[in-house]
Every structure is written in structure tokens, then in C-alpha cells.
Amino acid sequence: MAGNWFPIAQLTSSGRPIFQPGEVESNLLSSIDIESEENPNFPVFKSGVLILTTHRIIWIDESKNNNSSSSSSTSSASAISIPLGAVTHIFSPKKSIKSMFASPRIRFQVSVSTAGKVEEKGSRSMVITLVFRGSKSDPDTFVTKFWEAWRARSWEVLSSEKSDSNEKNFGSVESSSGLRMAGVSGILRKEQETWESTDKSLQDAFQDLNALMGKAKEMVMLAEKMRLKLLSGPTGQPSTTDEEMGSKQDMQDWLLSVGIASPVTKESAGALYHQQLSRQLADFVKIPLERAGGMTALIDVYCLFNRARGTELISPEDLLQACAIWAKFDVPVMLRKFDSGVMVIQNKSHSDEEVFARIMALVLKPEALRLGVSASDAAMTLGIAPALAKEHLLTAETKGLLCRDVSAEGFRFYINLFKEIDLNDIHLYVTNPVETVWYVIVHIHRLLKLT
Amino acid sequence: MQKLGDFKLPQFFNYPPYFTLQPVRDTREKQVQLWKELILDYCRNQKIFVIGIEEEFPLFTNQVIERFLSHEAKETFLSALVSEGRAEWMDKGHKRCLILWHRIQEWADIIMRFVKETGLEDSVMTIEEIRSGIESRGTELHGMDRTILTRALKLLEQKGKAAIFKGSSADDEGVKFSA
Numbered sequence: 324m325a326g327n328w329f330p331i332a333q334l335t336s337s338g339r340p341i342f343q344p345g346e347v348e349s350n351l352l353s354s355i356d357i358e359s360e361e362n363p364n365f366p367v368f369k370s371g372v373l374i375l376t377t378h379r380i381i382w383i384d385e386s387k388n389n390n391s392s393s394s395s396s397t398s399s400a401s402a403i404s405i406p407l408g409a410v411t412h413i414f415s416p417k418k419s420i421k422s423m424f425a426s427p428r429i430r431f432q433v434s435v436s437t438a439g440k441v442e443e444k445g446s447r448s449m450v451i452t453l454v455f456r457g458s459k460s461d462p463d464t465f466v467t468k469f470w471e472a473w474r475a476r477s478w479e480v481l482s483s484e485k486s487d488s489n490e491k492n493f494g495s496v497e498s499s500s501g502l503r504m505a506g507v508s509g510i511l512r513k514e515q516e517t518w519e520s521t522d523k524s525l526q527d528a529f530q531d532l533n534a535l536m537g538k539a540k541e542m543v544m545l546a547e548k549m550r551l552k553l554l555s556g557p558t559g560q561p562s563t564t565d566e567e568m569g570s571k572q573d574m575q576d577w578l579l580s581v582g583i584a585s586p587v588t589k590e591s592a593g594a595l596y597h598q599q600l601s602r603q604l605a606d607f608v609k610i611p612l613e614r615a616g617g618m619t620a621l622i623d624v625y626c627l628f629n630r631a632r633g634t635e636l637i638s639p640e641d642l643l644q645a646c647a648i649w650a651k652f653d654v655p656v657m658l659r660k661f662d663s664g665v666m667v668i669q670n671k672s673h674s675d676e677e678v679f680a681r682i683m684a685l686v687l688k689p690e691a692l693r694l695g696v697s698a699s700d701a702a703m704t705l706g707i708a709p710a711l712a713k714e715h716l717l718t719a720e721t722k723g724l725l726c727r728d729v730s731a732e733g734f735r736f737y738i739n740l741f742k743e744i745d746l747n748d749i750h751l752y753v754t755n756p757v758e759t760v761w762y763v764i765v766h767i768h769r770l771l772k773l774t
Numbered sequence: 775m776q777k778l779g780d781f782k783l784p785q786f787f788n789y790p791p792y793f794t795l796q797p798v799r800d801t802r803e804k805q806v807q808l809w810k811e812l813i814l815d816y817c818r819n820q821k822i823f824v825i826g827i828e829e830e831f832p833l834f835t836n837q838v839i840e841r842f843l844s845h846e847a848k849e850t851f852l853s854a855l856v857s858e859g860r861a862e863w864m865d866k867g868h869k870r871c872l873i874l875w876h877r878i879q880e881w882a883d884i885i886m887r888f889v890k891e892t893g894l895e896d897s898v899m900t901i902e903e904i905r906s907g908i909e910s911r912g913t914e915l916h917g918m919d920r921t922i923l924t925r926a927l928k929l930l931e932q933k934g935k936a937a938i939f940k941g942s943s944a945d946d947e948g949v950k951f952s953a
Contacts, residue, residue, distance in 0.1 A: 695790065726801050728790040730841055737791050741804040744786055 328366065329403035329441050332381045337605035337654040340374060340381045340402065344551060345477065350375040350468045351592040351599060354457035357382055359449060362439075368403070370456060372595065375468055377477040380405040405451070407473050408443040409433045414450075416466060427455040427462040429469075517548075586635040600637065601645040604628060605654040608668055612656065617673035620708055621646070621658070621666040661714045662721075675718065681705060682719050686738045695728050695735030778832050781819045784812065793841035795850060809851040814860060818875040823919035824864070825852065825871045864921075872921060881918075881926035886935065888913055889951045898950045900941070901927065 333341040342348075352375075357368035374381040384401040412432040430452050434445035441449070455462050587599040604624075611619055611627055621642070629636045637645075646658040646668065660666050685704050686696055698713035705712055716736050719725045725736045776783045786792055786808065796802040816822070816833050825831055827848050835842040843851075852871045855861035859877060864870040876884065885904070889895060892909050899907070905923060910916045915923075927949055930936035939948040 720801075721798055723798060723800055726791040726796050726798070727794050728841075729794045730790065735790070737789070739801060740786065740789055740791075741796070741801050741808070744804070744808060 327438075327440060329382075329405060332379070332383070332402040332404035334383070334402050335602070335606045337602045337652060338383070339599070339602040339606055340376075340383070340404075342376065343378055343478075344548075345480070346376050346378045348374050348376045348587075348591050349472060350465055351587075351595045352455070352457065352465060353385070353595055354455070355382065356454040356456060358452045358454060360452060361450060373453070375465065375472060377472050377475065378407060379478075380407065380469075405433060405441055406443055406478065408476075408478050409435075409441050409445065410473055411448060413466070413469060413473060416462065429453045429455075429462055429466055431469075586632040588635050597641070597644050597648055600641060601648040602652065602654070604642070604645045605649060605652070605656055607631060608656055612668065612670055615708075616706055618659075618667050618669040618707065618711060620711055621668060623708065624668050661718070663714065663717065665710060665714055667711065667714075675715075678705070678715050679719050679722070679724060682715060683724060683738070686725060686736065692738065695737040697733055697735050701736075776838065778816070779820065781816055784808075787812075787836060788839050790839055790841055793836065793839075793843055793847070795844065795847040806851060806854045810855050810858070810860070813851065813855065813873065814875045817873045821917060823873055823922060825873060827852065827869055827871065872919070874922070876914075878922070878925050878929055881922055882929045884914055885923075885926055885930065886951075888915055895951050898939070898948050901947045901949060904949075 335341055352373045354370050355373040356370060359365040368382060368384070370385065372383045372385055374383070381402060381404045410431055411434050414430040414432070416427070416429060430450055432448050432450050433441050434443065435447050435449045436442050436445045437447060439447075439449070455465075587596065587603045589596050592599045607628055608619065608624055611624065615623075625639060625642050628642065649657060655671055656668055657671050658666060659669050681704070682701065685691055685701060691700075696716075698709045698716060701716055702709040702712035705715070707715075716725060720727060720736065720739075723739055723742065726739045726741060728735045728737055776787060792805065792808070796805050813825075813833065817825070827845065834848060849868055852861055852863075853868075855873070856863060856871070860874050862872045862874065864872050888910065894909070899909075901920070901923060904910055904915055905918055905920065906916070927936055927938055930951075931938055935952060937950045937952070939950070941947045
């Protein structure tokens with residue numbers, strides 16, 4: 324089993340690795356085999372996607388990852404990782420006549436435990452070979468980046484920061500003993516402190532350009548730490564006031580837009596760009612979708628996604644392509660195009676029926692029976708964008724549930740009474756409950772108007 | 775109940791979407807049917823034979839809810855009547871529409887019944903006499919549209935039940951019925 328040899332790498336539901344705090348990917352390659360020539364029992368790792376990050380080498384079994392029927396139990400074994408901290412030596416690629424014809428190979432030594440599992444500071448060692456099967460892959464670039472990442476030792480910065488912050492935070496916001504006395508206001512105060520120290524860091528940084536490189540990393544760490552703190556902070560605080568709730572909401576809004584620490588870029592992902600972008604996007608839209616009731620306009624997603632990416636902006640074309648690839652993966656979201664051409668992202672579980680039920684409830688209210696509903700009325704009730712609300716209303720109209728009224732007062736929708744009216748008896752009072760309700764309401768209104 | 779003159783309007787006349795041409799097929803079909811019925815009913819009740827699409831027509835406006843039919847909607851509803859043989863366009867530009875709440879054949883039958891009841895077989899009448907004479911007073915024929923009347927008489931002529939004589943002017947065209 325792969326798990327006996329390597330630590331398992333956690334994946335998101337759409338098959339992107341879950342990164343550790345401060346971890347950033349620097350290179351993606353496809354069609355990579357992992358071998359270990361000295362171990363005859365070494366399991367088969369064939370033709371997977373290899374992701375080099377500042378902390379790890381992650382290898383994802385593409386065949387399992389793309390298989391939509393794979394359950395969580397099998398997908399857990401489909402990705403492994405090699406912590407860079409376990410790497411003890413990287414061998415220079417051999418330049419020989421033979422190597423010109425074979426697939427490029429890169430060897431490196433890792434430390435392993437006595438049981439043979441890769442880990443940091445293991446007592447034994449093992450040589451691992453990466454075989455580049457893909458014709459497009461560029462081993463030289465990989466080796467350069469591998470060296471850079473290995474030498475930078477960014478994983479160590481993280482672990483030392485971790486122990487630091489635990490000491491500093493003792494007794495204030497989130498002590499390890501679970502003493503969370505300060506609540507959201509505490510977090511906000513903590514925020515203030517963090518900002519002050521950030522401010523100091525900034526001033527320091529500008530005084531000495533040489534120190535800037537070192538400080539830059541600190542900045543990233545700070546941002547990341549803030550994120551984590553805010554995420555874990557407010558839980559288990561039942562006594563939050565409205566104001567606190569409001570600020571908590573604000574915080575989470577910021578958090579959402581702080582977003583993506585390791586955006587997939589053309590530079591890092593190369594040929595795998597759109598595929599990886601697609602997976603990252605699928606993970607990203609989950610929260611905005613949940614808040615928007617299961618459907619969000621593509622334009623909104625574009626803004627949110629790019630805002631979360633910060634500087635590594637993507638083009639609308641890239642976004643569209645990334646959405647289009649979803650059809651091939653087992654992701655819980657999908658792209659939908661309305662008849663009008665408006666495109667939205669929605670949960671696969673999203674049902675129009677539920678929306679229709681809510682729209683019907685809305686148009687059957689006395690006020691709506693008399694005056695109809697506009698797209699903005701529906702938007703407010705359903706808690707969605709007016710453009711989307713209009714799409715829903717139009718769809719309900721197509722289904723024969725509603726009908727339109729275009730006048731100087733605007734474009735409004737009413738419950739469809741046409742099908743209720745009996746052609747043979749157009750002058751008689753109707754017995755149909757819906758129509759009766761409508762008439763009663765209209766008559767009451769007229770009486771009120773007359774008096 | 776709302777009224778237009780002495781015509782009782784149906785309840786749905788105050789339903790705002792009734793005045794907007796519905797784009798969805800099923801809904802529109804029902805809407806067109808309701809309008810056809812209402813137009814025929816109203817014209818029969820008010821003895822209206824011609825609707826000018828560009829002229830004001832009380833039925834096409836609802837002051838109470840401040841809605842009125844668009845030109846497109848009017849033409850759609852009248853065209854629906856035309857395609858059913860319950861109306862005819864009087865010009866190529868579809869500006870005036872002849873409403874046949876009785877079809878021409880029905881008008882012809884009514885004329886023959888009138889002729890029999892008043893014992894005017896084998897006697898000669900002018901067309902104007904049928905429309906406005908003492909004999910037709912109180913019948914549906916009184917005040918009927920001249921175009922429709924002429925068309926009905928021509929139909930009778932084809933069947934050999936009447937003979938039309940050309941007079942010196944349009945006013946004194948005569949007709950002789952034969953039983």
C-alpha cells in the first residue's frame with residue numbers, strides 16, 4: 324500500500340491538494356512515475372500529476388482522481404506526499420548518450436523510518452527516482468525549482484512560527500487549554516495588535532531593502548496567521564451580540580476575499596493550467612454558492628475569484644474554460660446557461676422546483692396578487708441578484724406558472740390565471756380558489772380606494 | 775361588476791397580464807381565445823361591425839387598471855379572428871377589420887327568415903330598406919353593416935334565392951327574394 328511508504332496527501336473534493344499554511348505550489352508536471360530501484364516491493368506509482376510546493380512533493384494518481392465513481396475511501400489513497408524536510412540529497416541528472424533516448428529521470432535521497440516510511444529525520448535512507456514520461460515536461464526547470472524549494476526550507480519557518488505564536492497567545496485569544504474569554508471583540512483587538520506589529524514590520528522592512536526579502540515572507544505568514552485565527556476564533560461563542568455578529572460577518576467577508584494562498588498560475592501549472600484551475604475554482608465557489616442559495620452569476624464568481632487570487636488574475640476566457648472542464652470531473656458544481664444567455668454556476672443538487680415553490684409563495688401573497696412582482700421584489704425575497712431573479716421568473720413563466728404584465732409601471736409577473744379561466748363561462752363568477760382569491764383581493768382594494 | 779356602456783365585462787378584464795401579449799405559447803393561446811370571445815361578445819352586444827385598429831376602441835383600454843393593448847396585440851387578436859373566419863381585414867395594411875359575429879352564411883339565413891316572416895317573398899326591396907326600413911326595425915338586420923349585407927345578399931343570389939338589380943346609384947340597388 325502507498326500509505327506504508329509515503330504520508331498520504333489530503334485532497335479537496337474536486338481533487339486539488341489541501342495545502343498547509345504558507346505552502347505555495349511552484350511547479351506542476353503530468354505523467355510522472357515514482358520508482359525506487361533498490362526496493363523490489365516498492366508499489367506502482369504510474370503516470371500521476373506531480374506538484375512541487377515550497378513544503379512537499381505531492382503525487383496524485385490521475386486515474387483514480389478522475390474516476391467519478393471513486394468514493395472517499397479509495398480517493399484517500401490516490402495522493403501521496405514527500406515532505407521536502409525528508410529529502411537529504413538531490414542527485415544531479417546524469418548526462419549520457421543513453422539518457423538522451425530514455426525518459427528523463429531525477430533521483431533524490433530521502434530519510435525513512437525503520438519501517439520504511441518516508442519521514443523527516445528518519446534513521447534510514449532510500450533513493451527515489453522520478454521518471455518523466457510526458458513529452459512536454461521539462462526536467463531541468465523542475466530540478467532548478469526543486470533545489471530552490473529545498474534550500475529555502477520554508478517548512479521550517481512555519482513550524483517555528485507555530486510554536487512562537489502558541490506561546491505568545493497563551494491566555495488571550497485561543498489558548499491551547501480552550502480558554503477563550505475574549506470572543507470576537509478579543510479577536511478584533513488581537514487584529515489591532517497584529518496590524519500594529521505589521522505596521523512596525525513594514526517600517527522596518529523599508530529601512531533595509533536587504534531585510535525586505537526576509538520580511539516579505541513574514542508578511543505572508545502574518546496574513547496567513549490572521550486568516551487561521553479568524554477562522555477558528557469565533558466558534559463556541561454563544562453570547563455574541565448583534566454588533567459582534569456584524570463584525571464577525573465582516574471578518575468572514577474579508578476572509579473569503581483573502582482567499583487563495585496558492586493560486587494556480589500558467590507559470591506553475593503549465594499544460595495542466597486549465598485542469599488545475601478548474602479544480603481550484605470548484606473548491607473556491609463552494610462558500611459563495613452556499614451563501615447565494617445555490618446559484619451565483621458567472622460574473623460575480625469572476626470578480627470573487629480574481630479578488631481572492633489577488634495579483635494572479637485570470638481572464639474571463641480562462642474562467643469559462645475552467646468551468647467547461649467541470650463536466651469531466653466529479654465536482655459538486657456545474658455551469659448553467661439560461662435561455663437568455665446569462666451564465667451561472669450552481670450546485671448540482673440545486674433544484675428549480677424549490678425555487679419555483681418559493682416564487683409561487685411570493686406571487687400568492689395578497690400584495691403580489693394585486694400588483695404582481697418585479698425582478699427586484701423577487702431578488703429581495705429570494706436573496707439573490709436581480710438578474711438571476713429575473714431568470715428564475717422567466718423560467719417559471721415558460722413553465723406556465725407565471726405570466727407577464729408590461730406597462731408604464733415596468734415589467735411585472737403575476738400568477739398565471741389564464742389556464743384557470745373557463746372559456747365557456749367567461750362571465751360567471753369562478754369557483755377556482757386561486758382566481759377567487761385574486762378577485763376578492765382586487766375588489767377589496769377597489770372598495771378601500773373608493774371610501 | 776365592471777361595465778362598458780351596458781356591456782358587462784368579465785372578471786379577468788382587470789387582470790393586468792390580460793393586456794400584455796404573453797410570449798409563452800400555451801398561455802398565449804388561452805389569452806388569444808379569451809380576447810376573441812370578448813371581442814365577438816362585445817361587438818354583438820354593441821352592434822359594432824368594424825374595428826379600426828388605429829382608432830380608439832373602448833374594449834382595448836382599461837382605465838381602472840391603466841392598461842391598454844399594444845398595436846401588435848390588437849393585430850394578433852384580430853388576426854386570430856380572421857383566421858377563424860370570424861373577421862376580415864378590409865385593407866391590405868390591416869388597419870380596419872370587419873367583425874363577423876354572425877358569419878356571412880348566418881346573416882343570409884337571418885335575412886331569409888326575415889323575408890319569410892314579413893311575407894316579402896317575390897317583392898322588391900332596396901338594400902337600404904333592409905338596413906333601415908320599417909320592416910326590419912327590431913330585428914338584427916336593422917342598422918347592419920352595408921358591406922356585410924351586400925355580401926350576404928350575393929351569397930343568396932348565388933344560391934338562386936335572391937336577385938340583385940343594379941340601380942342608378944349605390945343607394946337604390948334593389949333585391950328581389952324568391953322562396
